[in-house]
Each structure stands twice: as C-alpha cells, then as structure tokens.
Amino acid sequence: MWKAVGAVLFLTGALVTALTPDSVPGQAAYLICFAGLTAAAWATALHRTAGGRTPWVLIAAAVTSWLGGDVTWAVLQLTHAETDVGVQDLFWLAGYPLLAAAMLSIVRRRGPGRGRAALQDGLTLTTAATVAAWQLFIAPNLDGDALAVFVGALYPVGDLVLLAAVLYLVLSPGRTGLPGKLLVAGIGLMLFLDTGITLVTADWAAVDVDRLNGALLLANGLAVAPLLLRERDLLVRPVRAEVASLHPARLIFLGIALLTAPVTAVAQGAAPAGERVLLLIATVTTVALCLARFTGAVREQARAQQSLIHLAGHDSLTGLANRRALSERLAAGLEGLVLLYIDLDGFKAINDEHGHAAGDAVLVEVARRIRGQVRSSDLCARLGGDEFAVLGEGLSSAEAERIEYALSEPIVVPGAVVRVGASVGIASTAECIDGDDLLSRADQAMFAIKRARRTTTVARPEKPYSMI
Numbered sequence: 001m002w003k004a005v006g007a008v009l010f011l012t013g014a015l016v017t018a019l020t021p022d023s024v025p026g027q028a029a030y031l032i033c034f035a036g037l038t039a040a041a042w043a044t045a046l047h048r049t050a051g052g053r054t055p056w057v058l059i060a061a062a063v064t065s066w067l068g069g070d071v072t073w074a075v076l077q078l079t080h081a082e083t084d085v086g087v088q089d090l091f092w093l094a095g096y097p098l099l100a101a102a103m104l105s106i107v108r109r110r111g112p113g114r115g116r117a118a119l120q121d122g123l124t125l126t127t128a129a130t131v132a133a134w135q136l137f138i139a140p141n142l143d144g145d146a147l148a149v150f151v152g153a154l155y156p157v158g159d160l161v162l163l164a165a166v167l168y169l170v171l172s173p174g175r176t177g178l179p180g181k182l183l184v185a186g187i188g189l190m191l192f193l194d195t196g197i198t199l200v201t202a203d204w205a206a207v208d209v210d211r212l213n214g215a216l217l218l219a220n221g222l223a224v225a226p227l228l229l230r231e232r233d234l235l236v237r238p239v240r241a242e243v244a245s246l247h248p249a250r251l252i253f254l255g256i257a258l259l260t261a262p263v264t265a266v267a268q269g270a271a272p273a274g275e276r277v278l279l280l281i282a283t284v285t286t287v288a289l290c291l292a293r294f295t296g297a298v299r300e301q302a303r304a305q306q307s308l309i310h311l312a313g314h315d316s317l318t319g320l321a322n323r324r325a326l327s328e329r330l331a332a333g334l335e336g337l338v339l340l341y342i343d344l345d346g347f348k349a350i351n352d353e354h355g356h357a358a359g360d361a362v363l364v365e366v367a368r369r370i371r372g373q374v375r376s377s378d379l380c381a382r383l384g385g386d387e388f389a390v391l392g393e394g395l396s397s398a399e400a401e402r403i404e405y406a407l408s409e410p411i412v413v414p415g416a417v418v419r420v421g422a423s424v425g426i427a428s429t430a431e432c433i434d435g436d437d438l439l440s441r442a443d444q445a446m447f448a449i450k451r452a453r454r455t456t457t458v459a460r461p462e463k464p465y466s467m468i
Contacts, residue, residue, distance in 0.1 A: 003228060010037065010221055018214025030213050031074060034067050037217075037224055044227040052109070055236060056227050058102035063220050065095040085151045093151075096158030099187070099223070100165035107172045109236040121254060122167035128257035130160055131264060159194050162187060174239030179226035183235070186222030193219060251291060258287050317360060318367035321381040326389060329379055330435025337429045338395035341442035342370065342403060343450070344386035345421035350413075358413040362420060369406040374399060389442070400424040423449040 013033035020026035041063055045056035069091030076082040107118070133156040142149055166187045169180070176183075193216055226232050262283045266276050313325035321329075330337075344366065351359040363386065370388055371380050378392030390399070407422040425445030432438040 006036070006040065009033070011218075014214045014217045014221070016214075017217055018211055021210035021213055027074065030217060031067075031070065033217055034063075034070060034220065037221055038063050038067050041224045041227055049233050052236065055102045055105040055109070056232070058098050058105060059223065059227060062095040062098035062102065063224060065091050065098060066220065069095075084145075084148050089151050089154075093154055093158055096162050100161045103165040103169045103183075103187075106235050107169055110239050111173050118168050118171035118173070121171050122164050125167055125253055125257045126160055126164040128260035129163055131260050133157075133160060135264060155194065159191055163191060166191075177231060177234045179229050179232050179235045182222050182225040182229075186219050186225070189215065189219035189222065251295060255287060255291050258291075259284060262287075315367075315382040318364055318382050320367050320371075320388070321379055323381065323383050326379065326381040326383070326391060327435060329391060330438060334429035334432060334435065334438065336393045337391055337438075338393070339427050339429075339438050339442045340390040340395055340400055340403065341425040341427070341439070341446045342388040342390070342407075343423050343446050344388075344407070345423060345450075345453075347386040347420055350418050350420065354413060354416050354418065358416065358418070361413040362411050362418065365411050366407060366420070369409075370403055373402045373406050389439075395426070397426065400426055423447075423453070425449060 010033050013029040016029040017026050017033070021030075038060070041056075041060035045053060045060040047053075069088045072086075072088040072091060073082065076086065076088065137156045138153050141152055166184055169176070170184060193212055197212060226235060263280060266280050266283065269276055269279075271279070313321060313328075315322045344362075347359065347362065350362055363382070366386075366388065367380070367382065370390065374380065374390050374395075375392060378390050378395070381389045381391070383389055390403070404422045404424055407420060410417050410419055423446050425442045425448065427438050427442035427445055429438055432441060
C-alpha cells in the first residue's frame with residue numbers, strides 16, 4: 001500500500017516540478033521527491049536478498065550523489081555563490097560511474113564469464129557514440145576557460161560510460177523481466193535528457209532547461225523502481241548458457257556503429273560533393289557485404305554449437321535427455337518434483353537371443369512409449385542401459401501404472417515380436433535433501449518392486465509401487 005501512495009506522491013511532485021520549475025514550490029517539490037526516492041532506495045538496497053546487495057547499494061549511491069549535487073546547487077543559488085564549475089559537479093559526475101558499476105555487477109552475477117560478446121558489441125556501439133559526442137558536444141566547445149572546458153567534456157564522457165554499461169546489460173544473455181525494463185528505461189531517459197540539454201541553444205537553456213527537472217526526476221524514479229519490486233533478484237539471477245545468436249536489430253546497430261566514423265570523415269572531406277556521395281555509397285555497400293558474410297559465419301557457428309549442446313544433454317540412441325541433463329535439472333531446484341525411476345524387465349534376454357540391433361530397437365520404442373504417457377513439460381531421460389526416468393510436478397502412481405502397461409505391450413523388432421516388463425519406483429522431493437538423494441530413493445523403490453515380484457506368483461501385484 002505504501003508503495004502505491006509513494007508512487008502517486010512522487011508523480012505529483014514530478015508534475016509540479018515540470019509545471020513550475022522556477023517557483024519555490026516547484027524547486028521544493030523536486031528536492032523533497034528526490035530525497036524521498038533516495039531514502040526508499042537505501043531502505044531497500046540494504047535489505048539482504050539471495051542476489052546480494054552490491055548492485056542495489058551502487059544504484060542508491062548513484063542517486064544519492066546526484067541528489068547531493070542538486071542540494072549543493074540549491075544552496076549556492078540561495079547564497080548567490082553559484083559558479084560555472086564547483087563542488088556540485090563532483091557530485092553530479094560521480095553518479096555516472098556508480099550507476100555504470102551497478103549494471104556491470106548485475107551482468108557479472110547473471111552470467112559469470114559469458115558476457116564477452118555483449119561487452120564487445122557494447123564497446124563497438126559506444127565507440128561510435130564517442131565519435132558523435134566528440135563532433136557534436138566536445139569539439140565545438142573547446143574554446144574558453146580550460147577548467148570549464150575540461151569539466152564540461154566530462155559530462156558527455158559520463159554519458160558514454162553509462163551508455164556502455166546499459167548496452168552491456170541489454171546485450172547480455174537472458175531475460176531481465178520487469179526490473180530490467182524499468183532500469184533500462186530510466187537510464188535511457190537520462191541519456192536522452194542529457195543529450196537534449198546539451199543540444200539546446202544557450203539562450204533557451206538559460207531560461208527553460210529547469211522544466212526538464214520533472215522528466216529527470218522520473219528517470220531517476222524508473223532507475224530506482226527495480227529495487228522496490230519483489231522480483232528484483234530476477235536481474236541478478238544466474239542464467240543458463242545459451243548459444244550466441246545475432247538478432248537483426250543487433251546487426252543493424254552494429255552496422256550503424258561501423259559506419260559512424262567513415263561517414264563522418266566523408267561528410268567533412270574536401271572532395272567535391274559528387275565524389276563524396278560515391279565514396280559514401282561505396283562505404284555503405286562494403287560494410288553491408290562484410291556484415292552479411294559475418295552474419296552467415298555466426299549462424300553456421302551457432303548451428304554447430306546447438307548441435308553440440310544437444311548431443312551433450314541427450315541420449316544419441318533414443319533422443320531422450322541423458323543423466324547429465326537430469327542432474328542439471330535437479331540442481332536447479334527440487335520444489336514440488338516427483339521422479340519415476342524405470343528399469344526394464346527381461347531386456348537382457350532380448351539382447352542375448354535377438355542381438356544388439358533388436359535391443360536398440362526396443363530401447364527406441366520404449367522411449368517413444370514413455371514420452372507418450374507423460375506431459376510435454378515432464379523431463380524424460382535415459383539414465384543408461386535399460387534404465388529410464390521421468391521428472392515432473394505432481395507425478396504419481398497413476399503415471400507409473402500407465403507407463404508399465406504401455407511397456408508391457410508387444411514390440412516388433414527385425415525378425416521377431418518381443419515383450420519387456422518394467423519396474424517403476426517413485427520418489428518425491430518433499431523427503432529428499434538433494435538430487436542425488438532423490439535418485440537414490442527412487443532407485444531403492446524400483447528395486448523393492450523387483451524383489452516383491454520375484455517372491456510372489458501373482459502376475460501383477462495389487463500395489464506394485466512404493467514411495468520412498
């Protein structure tokens with residue numbers, strides 16, 4: 001409830017700031033809302049969660065630094081002691097690397113050692129943005145007081161650092177959900193506002209730039225919002241390794257980045273306009289052809305990697321998941337899962353009498369029948385030899401019975417019709433401490449079934465399943 005009330009008050013303050021930026025209520029609303037946002041950021045950042053506190057503390061520190069600059073500037077204005085360069089700039093500039101460090105910390109937690117491609121692409125785009133920033137913001141303002149020029153140049157540099165960090169986050173593997181979208185939206189709005197403030201004319205900026213404070217307040221609110229969400233740890237949760245892919249949008253951005261420097265050089269060249277147009281066309285064509293070749297190579301490599309990943313996690317004969325894939329799934333969490341451990345009865349006799357080709361045909365058909373008796377969301381695996389497993393939520397003796405009856409039907413193999421039986425043990429994660437314990441309990445339950453059948457003359461026990 002308090003979050004909703006706080007959001008309404010915050011948005012109201014941002015609106016008052018935007019409508020009356022030069023009034024005392026407008027300036028007071030800005031500072032009060034910013035201070036409240038900073039307090040909320042620290043209150044949630046210091047709350048320990050599974051993902052750690054470092055990224056959230058860095059975000060809180062960044063907005064605190066910007067608030068410090070705004071408060072310092074307000075005090076200097078009240079005392080008529082403001083200067084073009086001062087202590088306020090130290091606070092404002094410090095916020096950029098702090099927020100960038102927060103995003104780097106997020107990416108490192110999401111995929112340790114797997115962000116190289118995202119880092120390379122982010123640096124490529126940032127380099128292109130650096131060329132544009134030099135041409136638009138830094139080079140035209142090199143005349144004047146050396147200190148003012150230096151400090152003024154640091155702001156575009158801070159934006160570039162922030163751009164590199166947010167691109168690193170956006171291009172890194174895995175989805176970030178709502179927390180990631182809010183964080184990226186906030187930083188994107190900051191960069192847009194910084195660019196707009198720098199591009200406006202000096203006369204306009206001197207009079208009306210304070211009207212952007214409401215939007216700047218909203219940008220900081222979006223950046224802090226992920227800290228207030230319950231699912232904020234989604235941002236720092238490790239993601240599974242994925243095959244690198246090349247999205248069309250990513251390719252377009254890389255193409256634009258590659259063209260930035262040569263297009264700028266051609267546009268500023270001394271050659272006649274006709275020659276520059278031809279040179280520009282040749283440059284664009286060359287870059288497009290190189291990117292097309294690069295894309296083909298990347299996709300070929302991705303297909304090869306996908307094939308290797310599939311082989312690493314699947315049984316080559318039956319196509320089911322293998323023991324390694326099952327272990328990885330168990331390591332990801334056990335809550336609510338049930339394991340069916342299936343061992344074939346009479347399979348060795350088929351191999352001995354009809355040969356290994358017939359045995360392979362039986363295993364393939366067994367795998368097909370097991371898949372047909374469970375849900376698509378359940379994980380079916382071949383553990384080795386004639387042992388199989390099914391892992392899923394809410395599995396019970398009903399599924400075990402269906403599997404047993406399905407496997408008891410005759411199987412046609414080259415030159416013969418054969419039959420196999422199956423013993424199915426069941427174990428629930430509710431009584432297990434880890435994946436190995438779950439497998440062991442299901443295995444014990446399966447052997448209990450086998451022992452019971454060896455000591456009875458009843459063709460099919462009334463209760464042939466045991467739960468351990």
